Amino acid sequence: MELAFHGATGGTTGSCHLLRAGGRTILLECGLFQGRRASTYGRNLRFGFEPREIDAVILSHAHIDHSGRLPLLVQRGFDGPIYATAATRDLCDAMLRDSANIQLKDAEFLNRQRLLERVRGRRPQRARWRRGDDDPPSLGPSNPAKREILPLYLEEDVRATLKLFRVRECGAWFTLGPRLRVRLHDAGHILGSTWVELESTERAGVRRLVFTGDYGRAQPILRDPTPLAAGDVMIAESTYGARSHPPTDDTDAQLGAAVERLLQRGRGKLLIPAFAVGRTQHVLHALEALFERRRGPALRVVVDSPLAKRATEIVAAHAECFDEEALARLARVQSGASKRLHVSFTETVDDSKMLNRDEGPVIIVSASGMMESGRILHHLAWSVSSPDTEIAIVGYQARGTLGRRLVDGEKEVNILGHRYAVRARVTTLNGFSAHADREGLMNALVPLASQVETLFLVHGDNDQRLPLARALRSAGFVRVECPVNAATWNV
Ligand SMILES: [Zn+2]
Numbered sequence: 001m002e003l004a005f006h007g008a009t010g011g012t013t014g015s016c017h018l019l020r021a022g023g024r025t026i027l028l029e030c031g032l033f034q035g036r037r038a039s040t041y042g043r044n045l046r047f048g049f050e051p052r053e054i055d056a057v058i059l060s061h062a063h064i065d066h067s068g069r070l071p072l073l074v075q076r077g078f079d080g081p082i083y084a085t086a087a088t089r090d091l092c093d094a095m096l097r098d099s100a101n102i103q104l105k106d107a108e109f110l111n112r113q114r115l116l117e118r119v120r121g122r123r124p125q126r127a128r129w130r131r132g133d134d135d136p137p138s139l140g141p142s143n144p145a146k147r148e149i150l151p152l153y154l155e156e157d158v159r160a161t162l163k164l165f166r167v168r169e170c171g172a173w174f175t176l177g178p179r180l181r182v183r184l185h186d187a188g189h190i191l192g193s194t195w196v197e198l199e200s201t202e203r204a205g206v207r208r209l210v211f212t213g214d215y216g217r218a219q220p221i222l223r224d225p226t227p228l229a230a231g232d233v234m235i236a237e238s239t240y241g242a243r244s245h246p247p248t249d250d251t252d253a254q255l256g257a258a259v260e261r262l263l264q265r266g267r268g269k270l271l272i273p274a275f276a277v278g279r280t281q282h283v284l285h286a287l288e289a290l291f292e293r294r295r296g297p298a299l300r301v302v303v304d305s306p307l308a309k310r311a312t313e314i315v316a317a318h319a320e321c322f323d324e325e326a327l328a329r330l331a332r333v334q335s336g337a338s339k340r341l342h343v344s345f346t347e348t349v350d351d352s353k354m355l356n357r358d359e360g361p362v363i364i365v366s367a368s369g370m371m372e373s374g375r376i377l378h379h380l381a382w383s384v385s386s387p388d389t390e391i392a393i394v395g396y397q398a399r400g401t402l403g404r405r406l407v408d409g410e411k412e413v414n415i416l417g418h419r420y421a422v423r424a425r426v427t428t429l430n431g432f433s434a435h436a437d438r439e440g441l442m443n444a445l446v447p448l449a450s451q452v453e454t455l456f457l458v459h460g461d462n463d464q465r466l467p468l469a470r471a472l473r474s475a476g477f478v479r480v481e482c483p484v485n486a487a488t489w490n491v
Contacts, residue, residue, distance in 0.1 A: 251431025
Protein backbone atom coordinates (compact mmCIF):
# COMPACT_ATOMS: atom_id res chain seq x y z
CA MET A 1 0.00 0.00 0.00
CA GLU A 2 1.10 3.54 -0.66
CA LEU A 3 -0.22 6.50 1.29
CA ALA A 4 0.17 10.23 0.61
CA PHE A 5 -1.18 12.95 2.87
CA HIS A 6 -2.45 16.07 1.11
CA GLY A 7 -4.12 17.92 3.96
CA ALA A 8 -4.79 18.03 7.70
CA THR A 9 -1.08 17.46 8.37
CA GLY A 10 -0.19 19.66 11.30
CA GLY A 11 -3.62 21.31 11.17
CA THR A 12 -7.22 20.28 11.41
CA THR A 13 -8.61 21.32 8.02
CA GLY A 14 -8.27 20.14 4.43
CA SER A 15 -8.38 16.38 5.20
CA CYS A 16 -7.35 14.53 2.02
CA HIS A 17 -5.41 11.25 2.06
CA LEU A 18 -4.49 9.38 -1.10
CA LEU A 19 -4.22 5.60 -0.92
CA ARG A 20 -2.97 3.21 -3.60
CA ALA A 21 -3.95 -0.33 -2.68
CA GLY A 22 -5.39 -3.44 -4.30
CA GLY A 23 -4.80 -1.97 -7.76
CA ARG A 24 -6.93 1.11 -7.02
CA THR A 25 -6.29 4.77 -6.25
CA ILE A 26 -8.60 5.91 -3.47
CA LEU A 27 -9.10 9.26 -1.80
CA LEU A 28 -10.05 9.25 1.87
CA GLU A 29 -11.87 12.61 2.32
CA CYS A 30 -11.59 15.70 0.13
CA GLY A 31 -11.88 18.53 2.64
CA LEU A 32 -11.62 22.28 2.45
CA PHE A 33 -8.74 24.17 4.07
CA GLN A 34 -10.32 26.73 6.37
CA GLY A 35 -8.74 29.77 7.93
CA ARG A 36 -7.54 33.13 6.72
CA ARG A 37 -8.55 33.52 3.11
CA ALA A 38 -5.13 34.84 2.18
CA SER A 39 -3.44 31.63 3.27
CA THR A 40 -6.07 29.05 2.34
CA TYR A 41 -7.31 30.14 -1.08
CA GLY A 42 -4.21 28.96 -2.96
CA ARG A 43 -3.98 25.74 -0.94
CA ASN A 44 -7.57 24.88 -1.79
CA LEU A 45 -6.88 25.34 -5.50
CA ARG A 46 -3.91 22.93 -5.52
CA PHE A 47 -4.60 19.24 -4.99
CA GLY A 48 -1.06 17.89 -5.36
CA PHE A 49 -2.35 14.98 -7.50
CA GLU A 50 -4.34 14.51 -10.66
CA PRO A 51 -8.10 14.27 -9.87
CA ARG A 52 -8.69 12.07 -12.96
CA GLU A 53 -6.37 9.46 -11.44
CA ILE A 54 -8.71 8.83 -8.52
CA ASP A 55 -10.93 5.74 -8.87
CA ALA A 56 -13.18 6.42 -5.86
CA VAL A 57 -13.61 8.63 -2.80
CA ILE A 58 -14.52 7.33 0.66
CA LEU A 59 -16.03 10.08 2.80
CA SER A 60 -16.15 9.54 6.57
CA HIS A 61 -18.57 12.38 7.33
CA ALA A 62 -20.09 15.57 5.97
CA HIS A 63 -18.16 18.34 7.75
CA ILE A 64 -16.79 20.77 5.18
CA ASP A 65 -13.18 20.31 6.30
CA HIS A 66 -13.63 16.69 5.09
CA SER A 67 -16.02 17.12 2.13
CA GLY A 68 -15.70 20.74 1.00
CA ARG A 69 -13.39 20.28 -1.99
CA LEU A 70 -15.36 17.43 -3.60
CA PRO A 71 -17.04 19.82 -6.09
CA LEU A 72 -13.61 21.14 -7.10
CA LEU A 73 -12.38 17.55 -7.56
CA VAL A 74 -15.35 16.90 -9.87
CA GLN A 75 -14.82 20.18 -11.70
CA ARG A 76 -11.23 19.01 -12.37
CA GLY A 77 -12.29 15.71 -13.90
CA PHE A 78 -13.03 13.17 -11.13
CA ASP A 79 -16.10 11.14 -12.08
CA GLY A 80 -15.89 8.01 -9.90
CA PRO A 81 -18.13 6.97 -7.01
CA ILE A 82 -18.17 8.77 -3.62
CA TYR A 83 -19.00 6.25 -0.86
CA ALA A 84 -20.71 7.52 2.30
CA THR A 85 -23.69 6.82 4.58
CA ALA A 86 -27.19 8.04 3.64
CA ALA A 87 -27.11 10.70 6.35
CA THR A 88 -23.72 11.96 5.11
CA ARG A 89 -25.08 12.15 1.57
CA ASP A 90 -28.15 14.12 2.74
CA LEU A 91 -26.03 16.48 4.82
CA CYS A 92 -23.57 17.00 1.95
CA ASP A 93 -26.48 17.91 -0.29
CA ALA A 94 -27.26 20.80 2.05
CA MET A 95 -23.70 21.66 3.08
CA LEU A 96 -21.97 21.71 -0.29
CA ARG A 97 -24.73 23.87 -1.79
CA ASP A 98 -24.35 26.18 1.19
CA SER A 99 -20.56 26.20 0.75
CA ALA A 100 -20.89 27.20 -2.92
CA ASN A 101 -23.34 29.89 -1.97
CA ILE A 102 -21.17 31.29 0.84
CA GLN A 103 -18.16 31.39 -1.46
CA LEU A 104 -20.10 33.27 -4.09
CA LYS A 105 -21.55 35.75 -1.58
CA ASP A 106 -18.21 36.33 0.11
CA ALA A 107 -16.50 36.84 -3.23
CA GLU A 108 -19.16 39.34 -4.29
CA PHE A 109 -18.86 41.19 -0.99
CA LEU A 110 -15.05 41.32 -1.00
CA ASN A 111 -14.83 42.29 -4.65
CA ARG A 112 -17.32 45.07 -4.00
CA GLN A 113 -15.30 46.27 -1.00
CA ARG A 114 -12.14 46.32 -3.10
CA LEU A 115 -13.88 48.20 -5.86
CA LEU A 116 -15.09 50.81 -3.38
CA GLU A 117 -11.60 51.13 -1.93
CA ARG A 118 -10.19 51.70 -5.40
CA VAL A 119 -12.81 54.26 -6.28
CA ARG A 120 -12.11 56.10 -3.05
CA GLY A 121 -8.48 56.23 -4.06
CA ARG A 122 -7.19 54.14 -1.19
CA ARG A 123 -4.98 51.18 -1.73
CA PRO A 124 -6.69 47.95 -0.71
CA GLN A 125 -5.41 46.45 2.51
CA ARG A 126 -2.88 43.78 1.71
CA ALA A 127 -3.12 40.55 3.57
CA ARG A 128 -0.29 40.35 6.07
CA TRP A 129 1.43 37.13 6.88
CA ARG A 130 1.45 36.38 10.57
CA ARG A 131 3.81 34.04 12.30
CA GLY A 132 1.87 30.81 12.77
CA ASP A 133 -0.05 30.99 9.50
CA ASP A 134 0.38 27.90 7.38
CA ASP A 135 1.63 29.66 4.28
CA PRO A 136 2.66 33.14 3.30
CA PRO A 137 -0.30 34.91 1.74
CA SER A 138 -1.11 34.40 -1.86
CA LEU A 139 -3.95 36.50 -3.08
CA GLY A 140 -4.50 33.48 -5.23
CA PRO A 141 -7.44 34.20 -7.50
CA SER A 142 -7.24 33.69 -11.20
CA ASN A 143 -6.67 37.32 -12.04
CA PRO A 144 -4.30 38.80 -9.48
CA ALA A 145 -3.90 41.99 -11.49
CA LYS A 146 -7.48 42.90 -10.70
CA ARG A 147 -7.27 41.32 -7.24
CA GLU A 148 -10.59 39.73 -8.00
CA ILE A 149 -11.71 36.84 -5.84
CA LEU A 150 -13.44 33.96 -7.59
CA PRO A 151 -15.41 31.24 -5.79
CA LEU A 152 -13.69 27.83 -5.87
CA TYR A 153 -16.81 26.26 -7.35
CA LEU A 154 -20.43 26.92 -8.17
CA GLU A 155 -23.70 25.20 -7.38
CA GLU A 156 -23.58 23.43 -10.76
CA ASP A 157 -20.35 21.69 -9.65
CA VAL A 158 -22.15 20.65 -6.45
CA ARG A 159 -25.03 19.15 -8.43
CA ALA A 160 -22.59 17.09 -10.51
CA THR A 161 -20.88 15.95 -7.28
CA LEU A 162 -24.09 14.83 -5.59
CA LYS A 163 -24.83 12.49 -8.52
CA LEU A 164 -21.65 10.55 -7.74
CA PHE A 165 -22.63 9.61 -4.15
CA ARG A 166 -23.16 5.88 -3.53
CA VAL A 167 -24.81 5.17 -0.18
CA ARG A 168 -23.39 2.39 2.00
CA GLU A 169 -24.63 1.18 5.40
CA CYS A 170 -22.45 0.82 8.45
CA GLY A 171 -21.20 -2.71 9.08
CA ALA A 172 -21.58 -4.13 5.53
CA TRP A 173 -18.53 -4.84 3.34
CA PHE A 174 -18.51 -3.46 -0.20
CA THR A 175 -15.87 -3.94 -2.88
CA LEU A 176 -13.81 -1.44 -4.87
CA GLY A 177 -12.42 -4.02 -7.25
CA PRO A 178 -11.35 -7.66 -7.00
CA ARG A 179 -8.61 -6.98 -4.43
CA LEU A 180 -10.08 -4.24 -2.25
CA ARG A 181 -13.02 -4.17 0.13
CA VAL A 182 -14.27 -1.54 2.56
CA ARG A 183 -16.56 -1.32 5.57
CA LEU A 184 -17.86 1.78 7.40
CA HIS A 185 -18.52 1.90 11.16
CA ASP A 186 -20.35 4.39 13.39
CA ALA A 187 -17.89 7.06 14.64
CA GLY A 188 -20.28 8.94 16.99
CA HIS A 189 -18.99 12.35 15.84
CA ILE A 190 -21.90 13.87 13.90
CA LEU A 191 -24.97 12.47 12.20
CA GLY A 192 -23.88 9.83 9.68
CA SER A 193 -20.20 9.93 10.67
CA THR A 194 -18.05 6.83 10.26
CA TRP A 195 -14.62 5.34 10.66
CA VAL A 196 -13.30 3.30 7.76
CA GLU A 197 -11.92 -0.25 7.60
CA LEU A 198 -10.26 -1.28 4.35
CA GLU A 199 -8.76 -4.64 3.31
CA SER A 200 -6.42 -4.96 0.37
CA THR A 201 -5.11 -8.23 -1.05
CA GLU A 202 -1.44 -7.66 -1.82
CA ARG A 203 1.25 -10.08 -3.00
CA ALA A 204 2.32 -10.64 0.60
CA GLY A 205 -1.23 -11.28 1.80
CA VAL A 206 -4.17 -9.27 3.11
CA ARG A 207 -3.32 -5.84 4.52
CA ARG A 208 -5.79 -3.92 6.62
CA LEU A 209 -6.01 -0.14 6.96
CA VAL A 210 -8.17 1.63 9.54
CA PHE A 211 -8.92 5.35 9.30
CA THR A 212 -10.64 6.94 12.30
CA GLY A 213 -12.15 9.89 10.41
CA ASP A 214 -13.15 12.28 13.18
CA TYR A 215 -13.56 9.99 16.15
CA GLY A 216 -16.39 10.94 18.48
CA ARG A 217 -17.28 10.54 22.10
CA ALA A 218 -20.38 9.81 24.15
CA GLN A 219 -22.63 12.81 23.51
CA PRO A 220 -26.10 13.50 24.83
CA ILE A 221 -27.89 13.11 21.52
CA LEU A 222 -25.87 10.84 19.26
CA ARG A 223 -25.15 7.10 19.49
CA ASP A 224 -21.78 6.25 21.01
CA PRO A 225 -18.96 5.37 18.58
CA THR A 226 -18.28 1.74 17.65
CA PRO A 227 -14.91 0.70 19.17
CA LEU A 228 -12.06 0.87 16.64
CA ALA A 229 -10.59 -2.29 15.09
CA ALA A 230 -6.84 -2.72 14.59
CA GLY A 231 -5.26 -2.26 11.19
CA ASP A 232 -1.74 -3.09 10.01
CA VAL A 233 -1.79 0.59 9.16
CA MET A 234 -3.90 3.11 11.02
CA ILE A 235 -4.61 6.78 10.39
CA ALA A 236 -5.97 8.52 13.46
CA GLU A 237 -7.14 12.03 14.14
CA SER A 238 -5.47 14.02 16.93
CA THR A 239 -7.58 17.20 17.29
CA TYR A 240 -7.51 17.01 21.10
CA GLY A 241 -4.38 14.88 21.40
CA ALA A 242 -3.13 16.83 24.42
CA ARG A 243 -6.35 18.11 25.98
CA SER A 244 -9.10 16.78 28.19
CA HIS A 245 -12.72 17.84 27.88
CA PRO A 246 -14.51 19.10 30.97
CA PRO A 247 -17.51 17.01 32.03
CA THR A 248 -20.80 17.79 30.24
CA ASP A 249 -22.31 19.05 33.51
CA ASP A 250 -19.67 21.80 33.77
CA THR A 251 -20.39 22.91 30.22
CA ASP A 252 -24.13 23.02 30.86
CA ALA A 253 -23.41 25.16 33.95
CA GLN A 254 -21.18 27.54 31.93
CA LEU A 255 -23.84 27.88 29.24
CA GLY A 256 -26.40 28.49 31.98
CA ALA A 257 -24.19 31.23 33.46
CA ALA A 258 -23.85 32.96 30.09
CA VAL A 259 -27.65 32.87 29.71
CA GLU A 260 -28.08 34.35 33.24
CA ARG A 261 -25.63 37.17 32.41
CA LEU A 262 -27.66 37.98 29.31
CA LEU A 263 -30.93 38.01 31.25
CA GLN A 264 -29.42 40.16 33.99
CA ARG A 265 -28.15 42.72 31.49
CA GLY A 266 -31.61 42.69 29.96
CA ARG A 267 -30.15 43.74 26.63
CA GLY A 268 -27.56 42.74 24.09
CA LYS A 269 -26.70 39.44 22.50
CA LEU A 270 -25.28 36.08 23.31
CA LEU A 271 -23.67 35.07 20.03
CA ILE A 272 -23.00 31.36 19.60
CA PRO A 273 -21.04 30.64 16.43
CA ALA A 274 -21.66 27.00 15.63
CA PHE A 275 -21.24 24.53 12.82
CA ALA A 276 -24.72 24.35 11.28
CA VAL A 277 -24.54 20.59 11.31
CA GLY A 278 -24.25 18.80 14.60
CA ARG A 279 -23.14 21.60 16.88
CA THR A 280 -26.20 23.81 16.30
CA GLN A 281 -28.55 20.93 17.16
CA HIS A 282 -26.42 20.11 20.21
CA VAL A 283 -26.58 23.74 21.41
CA LEU A 284 -30.36 23.90 20.87
CA HIS A 285 -30.73 20.65 22.78
CA ALA A 286 -28.66 22.01 25.68
CA LEU A 287 -30.61 25.30 25.76
CA GLU A 288 -33.94 23.48 25.73
CA ALA A 289 -32.77 21.22 28.56
CA LEU A 290 -31.62 24.31 30.48
CA PHE A 291 -34.94 26.09 30.07
CA GLU A 292 -36.88 22.98 31.05
CA ARG A 293 -35.20 23.22 34.46
CA ARG A 294 -35.12 26.97 34.76
CA ARG A 295 -37.91 29.15 36.09
CA GLY A 296 -38.26 32.80 35.16
CA PRO A 297 -38.67 34.74 31.96
CA ALA A 298 -38.65 33.30 28.49
CA LEU A 299 -35.84 34.05 26.10
CA ARG A 300 -35.63 34.39 22.35
CA VAL A 301 -33.22 32.25 20.36
CA VAL A 302 -32.68 32.93 16.69
CA VAL A 303 -30.93 30.33 14.57
CA ASP A 304 -29.49 32.45 11.81
CA SER A 305 -28.34 30.02 9.19
CA PRO A 306 -30.46 28.58 6.40
CA LEU A 307 -28.22 25.51 6.47
CA ALA A 308 -28.89 24.96 10.18
CA LYS A 309 -32.62 24.91 9.49
CA ARG A 310 -32.14 22.34 6.74
CA ALA A 311 -29.69 20.36 8.89
CA THR A 312 -32.14 20.28 11.80
CA GLU A 313 -34.75 18.87 9.41
CA ILE A 314 -32.27 16.24 8.17
CA VAL A 315 -31.48 15.31 11.78
CA ALA A 316 -35.19 14.83 12.43
CA ALA A 317 -35.44 12.64 9.31
CA HIS A 318 -32.68 10.31 10.52
CA ALA A 319 -34.31 9.36 13.79
CA GLU A 320 -32.44 6.03 13.73
CA CYS A 321 -29.27 7.84 14.84
CA PHE A 322 -30.62 9.37 18.05
CA ASP A 323 -32.11 8.56 21.40
CA GLU A 324 -35.81 9.27 21.84
CA GLU A 325 -35.64 11.92 24.53
CA ALA A 326 -33.13 13.96 22.52
CA LEU A 327 -35.28 13.73 19.44
CA ALA A 328 -38.40 14.84 21.36
CA ARG A 329 -36.49 17.85 22.69
CA LEU A 330 -35.27 18.81 19.23
CA ALA A 331 -38.78 18.40 17.83
CA ARG A 332 -40.07 20.86 20.47
CA VAL A 333 -37.37 23.34 19.51
CA GLN A 334 -37.97 22.87 15.80
CA SER A 335 -41.74 23.31 16.01
CA GLY A 336 -41.61 26.31 18.35
CA ALA A 337 -43.47 24.33 21.04
CA SER A 338 -40.82 24.99 23.68
CA LYS A 339 -42.35 26.88 26.62
CA ARG A 340 -39.64 29.24 27.82
CA LEU A 341 -37.37 29.21 24.82
CA HIS A 342 -38.76 31.00 21.81
CA VAL A 343 -36.76 29.59 18.95
CA SER A 344 -37.04 30.89 15.42
CA PHE A 345 -35.08 30.22 12.25
CA THR A 346 -34.33 33.11 9.91
CA GLU A 347 -35.37 32.60 6.31
CA THR A 348 -33.95 35.48 4.33
CA VAL A 349 -30.93 37.76 4.35
CA ASP A 350 -33.26 40.61 5.34
CA ASP A 351 -34.38 38.63 8.43
CA SER A 352 -30.72 38.22 9.26
CA LYS A 353 -29.97 41.92 8.81
CA MET A 354 -32.91 42.84 11.08
CA LEU A 355 -31.06 41.07 13.86
CA ASN A 356 -28.23 43.60 13.66
CA ARG A 357 -30.51 46.25 15.14
CA ASP A 358 -32.14 43.91 17.62
CA GLU A 359 -31.40 45.29 21.08
CA GLY A 360 -32.01 41.98 22.78
CA PRO A 361 -31.82 40.19 25.02
CA VAL A 362 -31.44 37.53 22.37
CA ILE A 363 -29.33 34.44 21.71
CA ILE A 364 -28.14 34.17 18.12
CA VAL A 365 -26.81 30.81 16.94
CA SER A 366 -25.11 31.31 13.61
CA ALA A 367 -22.64 29.65 11.25
CA SER A 368 -19.85 29.31 10.63
CA GLY A 369 -18.29 27.67 13.63
CA MET A 370 -14.81 29.10 13.17
CA MET A 371 -16.11 32.54 12.20
CA GLU A 372 -14.35 32.63 8.86
CA SER A 373 -17.40 33.00 6.65
CA GLY A 374 -21.17 33.15 6.70
CA ARG A 375 -23.63 35.33 8.57
CA ILE A 376 -21.79 35.27 11.90
CA LEU A 377 -19.28 37.73 10.41
CA HIS A 378 -21.94 40.39 10.02
CA HIS A 379 -23.18 39.82 13.57
CA LEU A 380 -19.65 40.12 14.89
CA ALA A 381 -18.99 43.27 12.87
CA TRP A 382 -22.06 44.84 14.48
CA SER A 383 -21.63 43.57 18.00
CA VAL A 384 -18.02 42.65 18.81
CA SER A 385 -17.25 46.18 20.04
CA SER A 386 -20.21 46.29 22.41
CA PRO A 387 -19.78 45.32 26.08
CA ASP A 388 -23.40 44.10 25.92
CA THR A 389 -22.29 41.21 23.71
CA GLU A 390 -21.05 37.84 24.87
CA ILE A 391 -19.58 35.34 22.42
CA ALA A 392 -19.78 31.72 23.52
CA ILE A 393 -17.28 29.57 21.64
CA VAL A 394 -18.58 26.01 21.43
CA GLY A 395 -16.29 24.43 18.84
CA TYR A 396 -12.69 23.88 17.93
CA GLN A 397 -11.05 27.02 16.51
CA ALA A 398 -8.33 26.21 14.01
CA ARG A 399 -5.11 28.18 13.92
CA GLY A 400 -5.37 31.32 11.81
CA THR A 401 -9.14 31.70 12.11
CA LEU A 402 -10.97 34.72 13.52
CA GLY A 403 -12.42 32.37 16.14
CA ARG A 404 -8.94 31.45 17.35
CA ARG A 405 -7.94 35.11 17.61
CA LEU A 406 -10.99 35.82 19.78
CA VAL A 407 -10.23 32.80 21.97
CA ASP A 408 -6.63 34.02 22.27
CA GLY A 409 -7.93 37.33 23.62
CA GLU A 410 -6.85 39.68 20.82
CA LYS A 411 -8.02 43.20 21.58
CA GLU A 412 -8.61 44.14 17.96
CA VAL A 413 -9.72 41.94 15.10
CA ASN A 414 -10.19 42.25 11.36
CA ILE A 415 -13.69 41.39 10.16
CA LEU A 416 -14.58 41.62 6.47
CA GLY A 417 -11.76 44.04 5.83
CA HIS A 418 -12.27 46.40 8.79
CA ARG A 419 -10.64 46.62 12.21
CA TYR A 420 -12.85 46.33 15.28
CA ALA A 421 -12.04 46.68 18.97
CA VAL A 422 -13.10 43.61 20.96
CA ARG A 423 -15.22 44.70 23.93
CA ALA A 424 -17.48 41.68 23.95
CA ARG A 425 -16.91 39.01 26.57
CA VAL A 426 -15.56 35.80 25.03
CA THR A 427 -16.36 32.53 26.81
CA THR A 428 -15.04 29.14 25.70
CA LEU A 429 -17.17 26.05 26.34
CA ASN A 430 -15.00 23.05 25.41
CA GLY A 431 -17.45 20.43 26.61
CA PHE A 432 -19.52 20.62 23.42
CA SER A 433 -16.76 18.96 21.46
CA ALA A 434 -17.78 16.11 19.16
CA HIS A 435 -14.21 14.79 19.16
CA ALA A 436 -12.66 12.29 21.52
CA ASP A 437 -10.21 14.03 23.86
CA ARG A 438 -6.77 12.75 24.84
CA GLU A 439 -8.18 10.08 27.16
CA GLY A 440 -10.79 9.10 24.57
CA LEU A 441 -8.14 8.65 21.86
CA MET A 442 -5.78 6.77 24.17
CA ASN A 443 -8.58 4.47 25.36
CA ALA A 444 -9.61 3.74 21.77
CA LEU A 445 -6.10 3.21 20.37
CA VAL A 446 -3.85 1.76 23.08
CA PRO A 447 -5.58 -1.68 23.29
CA LEU A 448 -4.71 -2.12 19.58
CA ALA A 449 -1.01 -1.21 19.90
CA SER A 450 0.46 -4.70 19.56
CA GLN A 451 -1.41 -5.36 16.29
CA VAL A 452 -0.49 -2.11 14.50
CA GLU A 453 2.68 -1.75 12.40
CA THR A 454 2.39 1.94 11.67
CA LEU A 455 0.08 4.59 13.09
CA PHE A 456 -0.16 7.94 11.32
CA LEU A 457 -1.50 10.94 13.22
CA VAL A 458 -3.34 13.59 11.21
CA HIS A 459 -6.03 16.22 11.83
CA GLY A 460 -4.39 17.97 14.75
CA ASP A 461 -2.21 21.02 15.34
CA ASN A 462 1.31 19.95 16.20
CA ASP A 463 0.90 21.06 19.82
CA GLN A 464 -1.77 18.33 20.01
CA ARG A 465 -0.51 15.53 17.77
CA LEU A 466 3.18 15.53 18.80
CA PRO A 467 2.43 14.99 22.53
CA LEU A 468 -0.13 12.34 21.57
CA ALA A 469 2.48 10.60 19.39
CA ARG A 470 4.90 10.51 22.35
CA ALA A 471 2.21 9.14 24.65
CA LEU A 472 1.24 6.44 22.14
CA ARG A 473 4.87 5.36 21.66
CA SER A 474 5.25 5.05 25.43
CA ALA A 475 2.03 3.02 25.53
CA GLY A 476 3.42 0.39 23.15
CA PHE A 477 3.01 1.54 19.54
CA VAL A 478 6.14 0.57 17.61
CA ARG A 479 5.90 3.23 14.94
CA VAL A 480 3.91 6.46 15.20
CA GLU A 481 4.37 8.98 12.39
CA CYS A 482 3.24 12.61 12.10
CA PRO A 483 3.32 13.11 8.32
CA VAL A 484 3.95 16.46 6.67
CA ASN A 485 2.08 17.65 3.64
CA ALA A 486 2.41 15.62 0.44
CA ALA A 487 4.62 13.06 2.16
CA THR A 488 4.35 9.60 0.58
CA TRP A 489 4.80 6.34 2.49
CA ASN A 490 5.04 2.72 1.47
CA VAL A 491 3.40 0.72 4.20
ZN1 LIG B 1 -15.83 16.57 11.76
